[in-house]
Each structure stands twice: as C-alpha cells, then as structure tokens.
Amino acid sequence: MIAFVPLSTVAADAVEALLDRAFGVDRHARTAYKVRGDGNPIARLSVAAIERGALVATIQCWPVTLSTDDGEALPLVMIGPVAVEPARQRDGIGRLLMTHALHAAHRDALDQAMMLIGDPDYYGRFFGFDSSRTGGWRLPGPIERHRLLAKGNAVPAVAGTLGPARAPLAARFAAGD
Template identity: 65%
Template sequence: MDADAALTTIVPLSPDRDAAVEDLLDRAFGPDRRLRTAYKVRGSSAPIASLGFAALGADGELIGSIQCWPVALATDNGASVSMIMLGPVAVSPDRQQGGIGRRLTEAALAAAERQGLAGAIMLIGDPEYYGRFFGFSAERTGGWRLPGPFEARRLLARGDAVPALSGTLGPDPSR
C-alpha cells in the first residue's frame, strides 16, 4: 500500500454523497459509462446500501467508491438464482494504482461475508487482478448470457452458491 492509500479512510457510503459518486464515476469511466453492459445487467435497481463504501482523502474529499447490486441469473430451466454484482469500483484518476480500489473491494467483500451475502458474488472485470487478489474466476460463468456485449473471460464470480448453469443475467426481480 502506498502513502496515498494509507492516508485514505474507508467509510460506509451514505446517500448524501450520491452526487459526488456520480461525478467520480464520470471522471473514472467517462460520460458514456451508462452504455456499458454492467449497467444493463443492474437495470434500474438500487444498490445494496450496506455494501457501498467511500474512500475519503485526508481532506475528506471523495476519492473512491464501490457499490454492489442485486442481480439474478434467470436459468434456462426456469429457476432464478439471486447474486450480488460487485462494482463499479471507482477511484479518482489522479489517485489510481495506489491500492485504494483494492481496499474498497476488501471492505465490500468483508461486509458481504458479515451479512451472509457472500455465497454468490459476480462482476465484470480483469480476471488476473480479481482472481489473484479476491478469488474470482470464470469457471462457472461460461453459460451465462448478458444483455449487451462482454468478454467471457471477464465475467467472473466467487462463492459456494454461484450457479454453473446456463441463463440470462439481469436485475433481481425479488429485491
């Protein structure tokens, strides 16, 4: 961890930071971020408040955030399997590569574990990074379809309840 991450405080994400989070997401991912497949998977659902975290700089400024979303795999056999979608993990462009995103991810995964929600967590991301540090893999996601383009190797999951079934991933209608 570098000095920047050491001076960063990770706190629960509160609704009063919504506008700052939106600004951070635009800076980190660009104004076209809402066209990404991950946004289509989440649909219009609200993030899971207890799994959202903010990274605050020494001056209290928002420099990073992570949110998690309720999603479900509508399987080809008619079942629906609830999961958590991790991300986006956003860090201010001038603070990236300093360990802040890793600390945010650790906080969200630890909270999911404490709350009994860690059985099936998925994301779209870099398999080398998320596999090495957090145990995510594409081992059980090969039959999943998403409502937009994606690279199969980047569709990752972890947890004992991750289904190795074919189906379409989307918002969780039960939440």
C-alpha cells in the first residue's frame, strides 16, 4: 500500500537520488529548472509516495511568475517534476500524485492558475491541461510549445516571460494565501 506524505518529511538526498534516476543527472539544465529558479517548492502541494518504507515517487509544485509585457507580475503554480522510480513507471503512481496535488491546490484555492511542461495527451486527457493560453509565454530556455500546458480560470492568455516567483509572490504561497 502506498502512503502519501509531505515531501518535506523525506530526506532531501533520497529525493535528489530519485530525481536523478527518473530524469538523469543532467536534469538541472532543463528549462523547467530555470523557470522555477532557486526558490522552495510549495510545501502543502509537494508530496512523496512511500511504499514499504521506500520512496517510490514525488511531485513538487513551485510558485512562479508570468511577467507580462504590460508590466504585471502574475502568480502561477508550476507542477513538476513528477518523478516515479523507473521500475514503477506505468503503475499509475504519477497519476495518483497529480490527483493528490490537484486536490490540495483546489482545497487551498491555488488551482486557478497552474502550469506544467509535459505530454499534452496525458495531462490533457486526465487532468484538463492544454496549451490554448500559453502561446504568448516565453521561457528562459528551449521548449516544445505544445508541451507548455496550463489550466485554471486565472490562467492568462497574454504575452510574457515565465520565471521564478518574485519575493512577495513566493511569500504568498509560503503563507498559504
């Protein structure tokens, strides 16, 4: 049986090792890492899956900012990475983690502007993410445009640059607003 626990209760080195196994040791060069920057994940949305005492999967959610071309700083929640132990991929654990994180976001009213970089068929079919409002977004690295997905009533369909949460926005997510 899988137990879901706050990611903050799991040893950081165990999480990093799982991320390396799931995505490779060069994962830090990916565009998603540049978007979220050096901040901290949103603790109440970041979860670990534990089975028989072993870490089998994690999901992290991050505060990010869409800096619009009009000068606004719009907060978004970036989902990912969703990391599953390679031998356990395709067991549905990632979907369980996504569901858990989305329910927590809904409970905390953080589900109004969520984004991720991922497979549009999977995240669209199971979770309602699409690229219909992300066409004007710029990222600090290469991206396959069709993989830049969002969902929520507050997702802006504007031009702007995605990047790390600005200090006041990061504090808002940390405080639980």
